[in-house]
Amino acid sequence: MNYPLIDLVFLVVKGVYILAFFAVNAMFLIWLERKVSAKVQNRLGPMVVGPHGSLQLIADTVKLLLKENIVPSSADRFVWWLAPFFVAVPTIAAFLCVPFSNVWIVRDLNVGVLFICSITSVCVLGVFMAGWGSNNKYSLLGGMRAAAQIISYEVPLLLSVLVIIMEAGTLSMQGIVHAQEAGLFLLKPNVMVAFLVYLISATAEVNRVPFDIPEAESELVSGYHTEYSGMKFAMFFLAEYANLFIISAVAATLFLGGWIGFFRPSAVWFLLKVYGIISFLMWVRWTLPRVRMDQMMAFAWKILTPIALVNILVTGLLLVLKG
């Protein structure tokens, strides 16, 4: 049975759904971040546009859309123009393998975890291109920092994901969820360590406090996106929050059992877990100061990576002993 036309229609519908979710989710997360930060800081946050500022982000988006797109006169125009796409497109592509529920996944690739981890690493190219192309010294420093940081935290991140792959015996996102139906991986101590390593390196991966070194406002003004305005800036911004969603979705799927819950629809459980993790990361962001570049690199290579490596060894031993 093969109906190419129907397949095409389904593909288009799924693509539209991903894009719509990408935009709406990012807008919701920005609103949530502003509200969480306001709560932490004894403020109200956005309150004017719509009830409790719920329409504020629509107003902001319209403003960014209408804004003039300023190109610095000495910028490398082509690289500068291309950079936001390099950041936003891989992030959208990563939604391909996010299992929202037992049926609600665009394509359950058999290398799903690997796909998400590898395609989101392409973002670093865009970040560095933005830093280089702006021809701004602060941006360049920010881009360099981002490249160093994202590449070094990729290592512990993947090593901690490897533990789950070993436990589940599959790379498919749905397969990993199904493997947890008998019992969550997180209950095992070696997976707990992996979860911790994952959360820390994922925070660094998306440049959030305490690892927001590439965009360190107090040092580098805004880091690699200092020179961007209008919709180009908005693309960086949206991609940042979409990335946040992706890392939390991966965490929820790999460690917290994804859409497994007590009642249907299972997507509710998935979103609950994801937004729970996101809220935790937001709470961290508005509480902690930033670490220094060299301290952060030392932390990645001297502490996180060895822990993750030993953890893999322990996991292997445990699996062998269990038979």
Add this chain to the structure above:
Amino acid sequence: MELQELIINMGPQHPSTHGVLYLQLKLNGEVVLDCQPHIGYLHRSIEKIAENRSLTQFIAFTDRLDYMASMNNNLGFCLAAEKLLGITAPPRAQYIRVIVAELNRIASHLLAISTFAQDLGAYATPLFYALRDREKILQIFDQLCGQRLTYNYLRVGGVSGDIPVGVDLLIKDFISYERRMLAEYQDLLTGNIIFCVRSKKIGILPKELAINYGVTGTSLRASGVKWDLRKDEPYLAYDKFDFNIPTGQNGDSFDRYYVRMVEMEESLKIIEQALGALPEGDPVAKVNKVFRPTGETYMRTENPRGELGFYIVGDGNPFPYRLKVRSPSFSNLSVISHLVKGLNISDLVCVLGSLDIVMGEIDR
């Protein structure tokens, strides 16, 4: 490939240069090789303006020097003018002056520590907490003199108005409230491992260097020199109060921060004692309508940022012949190029934040 040094012009518009300060940085990657501060972007020729104003008129201009601690500036200038004219303020005025000066010291230190935390990357949260507390002080000052930033409250010979009914209760409430909050800040910042790792052993200011450069105030005391004019050259009624002078040991950024934290607690102690022993009487001495200063004098007081000195020369006219301000931030900033060599650019921001400069009094 040839390696080049990167020259970055940090400022005058930059989020963490604390005003319009322009730092010319020579970088090797991210390591600072050289840092040259350039000043003058906020120059308003206040010293020249003083030559065309009577002493009373000039008090309003001292507000604009260190705008984070206007009361202390008022105090420094009024004491200098009183020393030149041979006037002594009545006891009640002296106690009120102590109270407002210490309240303003707390407000200033609150901003100093919270912007320091902001420079270390704690996004706005400590800043908002500190602004909430500072707001209470501003409300007290608002009731005292109707102003929130530039008070113009002190006069030559006293203060412009007595403490209104009820304000002493406000201050008492604030003391107990702020003690609670300071404990919270100790948890939030001093107890935070990232905060400590970022600020300890960064920007160490040796004792000798500090003295040679004329660094004063909390930065000097953090280097281990116990020098506070409130104790060593007591003015007003400071010799009647029981308080300690906190000092640091290492002279690093963390010590400079920590000395400020402890100093706020000491200030609360002083306010409590002054409020308890507030004498009755007039808040202002009987003085002439027009002052005709003759001769010269120099008076220094302990500002939140260090030693604030006013040098006034009078030739018998109502306007002073010459007025010179010795501002603490100017000397404190001059030491920065020694502190940041070989450090990371992130540490430069940390050191600058810990020195707690205000451009208003550097450029004058």
